[in-house]
Amino acid sequence: MNPLLLLDYSGIAVFAATGALAASRKELDLIGFIFLAGITGMGGGTLRDLIIDAPVFWILNPTYIVICALVAVLVFFTAPMVEYRYRLLLWFDAVGLAAYSVLGAAKGLVASGSATVALVTGILTATFGGVLRDVVAGEPSVLMRPEVYVSAALVGAAVFTGMDIAGVDGTIAALVAFAAAFLVRGGAIRYGWT
Amino acid sequence: MNPLLLLDYSGIAVFAATGALAASRKELDLIGFIFLAGITGMGGGTLRDLIIDAPVFWILNPTYIVICALVAVLVFFTAPMVEYRYRLLLWFDAVGLAAYSVLGAAKGLVASGSATVALVTGILTATFGGVLRDVVAGEPSVLMRPEVYVSAALVGAAVFTGMDIAGVDGTIAALVAFAAAFLVRGGAIRYGWT
Amino acid sequence: MNPLLLLDYSGIAVFAATGALAASRKELDLIGFIFLAGITGMGGGTLRDLIIDAPVFWILNPTYIVICALVAVLVFFTAPMVEYRYRLLLWFDAVGLAAYSVLGAAKGLVASGSATVALVTGILTATFGGVLRDVVAGEPSVLMRPEVYVSAALVGAAVFTGMDIAGVDGTIAALVAFAAAFLVRGGAIRYGWT
Numbered sequence: 001m002n003p004l005l006l007l008d009y010s011g012i013a014v015f016a017a018t019g020a021l022a023a024s025r026k027e028l029d030l031i032g033f034i035f036l037a038g039i040t041g042m043g044g045g046t047l048r049d050l051i052i053d054a055p056v057f058w059i060l061n062p063t064y065i066v067i068c069a070l071v072a073v074l075v076f077f078t079a080p081m082v083e084y085r086y087r088l089l090l091w092f093d094a095v096g097l098a099a100y101s102v103l104g105a106a107k108g109l110v111a112s113g114s115a116t117v118a119l120v121t122g123i124l125t126a127t128f129g130g131v132l133r134d135v136v137a138g139e140p141s142v143l144m145r146p147e148v149y150v151s152a153a154l155v156g157a158a159v160f161t162g163m164d165i166a167g168v169d170g171t172i173a174a175l176v177a178f179a180a181a182f183l184v185r186g187g188a189i190r191y192g193w194t
Numbered sequence: 195m196n197p198l199l200l201l202d203y204s205g206i207a208v209f210a211a212t213g214a215l216a217a218s219r220k221e222l223d224l225i226g227f228i229f230l231a232g233i234t235g236m237g238g239g240t241l242r243d244l245i246i247d248a249p250v251f252w253i254l255n256p257t258y259i260v261i262c263a264l265v266a267v268l269v270f271f272t273a274p275m276v277e278y279r280y281r282l283l284l285w286f287d288a289v290g291l292a293a294y295s296v297l298g299a300a301k302g303l304v305a306s307g308s309a310t311v312a313l314v315t316g317i318l319t320a321t322f323g324g325v326l327r328d329v330v331a332g333e334p335s336v337l338m339r340p341e342v343y344v345s346a347a348l349v350g351a352a353v354f355t356g357m358d359i360a361g362v363d364g365t366i367a368a369l370v371a372f373a374a375a376f377l378v379r380g381g382a383i384r385y386g387w388t
Numbered sequence: 389m390n391p392l393l394l395l396d397y398s399g400i401a402v403f404a405a406t407g408a409l410a411a412s413r414k415e416l417d418l419i420g421f422i423f424l425a426g427i428t429g430m431g432g433g434t435l436r437d438l439i440i441d442a443p444v445f446w447i448l449n450p451t452y453i454v455i456c457a458l459v460a461v462l463v464f465f466t467a468p469m470v471e472y473r474y475r476l477l478l479w480f481d482a483v484g485l486a487a488y489s490v491l492g493a494a495k496g497l498v499a500s501g502s503a504t505v506a507l508v509t510g511i512l513t514a515t516f517g518g519v520l521r522d523v524v525a526g527e528p529s530v531l532m533r534p535e536v537y538v539s540a541a542l543v544g545a546a547v548f549t550g551m552d553i554a555g556v557d558g559t560i561a562a563l564v565a566f567a568a569a570f571l572v573r574g575g576a577i578r579y580g581w582t
Contacts, residue, residue: 026338027340028338029342029345029388031342031345031348032343032344032345034344035321035337035344038314046245050244050245050438051434051438051444051447052444052447053443053444053447055247056245056246056247058311058314059245059246059247059305059306059308059311062306062308062310062311065310065311065313065314066310111447112447112450114447114450116450116453116454117446117447117450117453119453120426120446120453127423131523131524135325135329135335135523136325136337136338137335137338138334138335138338140526141523141524141525141526143420143423143524144414144416144524144525144526146415148417148419149420150419150420150422150423151417151419151420154419194417220532221534222532223536223539223582225536225538225539225542226531226537226538226539228538229511229515229531229538232508240439244438244439249441250439250440250441252505252508253439253440253441253499253500253502253505256500256502256504256505259504259505259507259508260504329519329523329529330519330529330531330532331529331532332528332529332532
């Protein structure tokens, strides 16, 4: 499987899970879970596609919608058993952030040819789903938390863009950049890096 | 008059009225009424058109803008006489939700040919104007209320999409789907369905 | 230098500064400053370009991204010395509001040929960056403040559109409309016009 596609499906699934966990904290019904899972999982990529003037990815391939719905159903039935739902949300969010920072940079770079644009589309893709989730759920934005957040997305986007421009193989660049972004955000969650 | 067009004008007018009622609760000036009426009335359809890559409807036909402004002026002068403004907002919102869930599904189905996509565009069109209204007005999102909300939009989108695929005449499908969505949301408001 | 381009760079720089000032009030890190500066500076114009189906301006010309980042860095190092950061934010916001109401109307008029559409794109371009800033930073929307706000954007858009349709030279129309919008919003901040 193409590693970018794997990042894509993983990113959407974990972001969808964070939306469903937010729905669980708000005690919504099943459809509310699916709704929040969908806007969180697909929001960042939708904004990215609109901005780079590409067809919206889930219109081309409705499988993404089904993934979000399945994840939401799964969380709906298992979340009551989870003790630390917000903590879990933060860790899933970190995986999604890392995956989407790379994917957003890759698509922005192809569409514009500009490294600067790639950094912006990487950051936007990684953060916008979470912003939508927090705004709709009426929670304080995860971006306003004291620990490092947007910086981790920047690291993922910058490492990928730099390695890609340097001619490194796309698969390796994607995996290294994903790991770098996840380490930064993970460290922030675990050790409170600010 | 084309029934979809009728749903469209009704939907925009009642959503615009909910925006103006929110402006009234915030004691804004007349331009603030028009602004909130406009983003509530036209926000959902704008997002839908961007996503399905259609020209934005109110750029093609500025009549929609005029409808929102007229509704805002009407509410500006009559709202102080209304005793239960939030209750009225909820009922208008229910009519708009029902109308836009059908319309959004219809446009998404035509644009993508996918029933799954049609459900998503139906829900997004029906909910996004209200989300914008609540976010800008700084009110808790109507989607986070305990009673059924997104589910009603799903019912409208699903009934229309199902009947359309089954070959039912578009006018009949639209009216039945509108009625179904309105009954679900109306029951939720009236009897507190959760 | 083309006066519309000058309005454009000024508008983006002062809006970016308001985003950075909001980041300063939230005690974010440098990347948080750049992020909030970017979405505030470029948010309104991005929405405008999506709606009129133009290529997004900062994809075509990444200089805009660099301007936002530089402004954010500047504010990051100087903001601690500023005593009245919210007051300064409001005045910068007024300059950006005036500049973008004109620019948004000009682009909307060219794209649609409709004066009504031009008023809407003028207002949206002028207000949306600030809405994003306030939503992400979790502050009450500047649009909900008691003094005149959206009306000032309407004045800028209407004066420019009226003069342009009347055949007045574009440079003069832009400067007069900018001054009119700034006077209205400035009066609102200084004298509490409601």
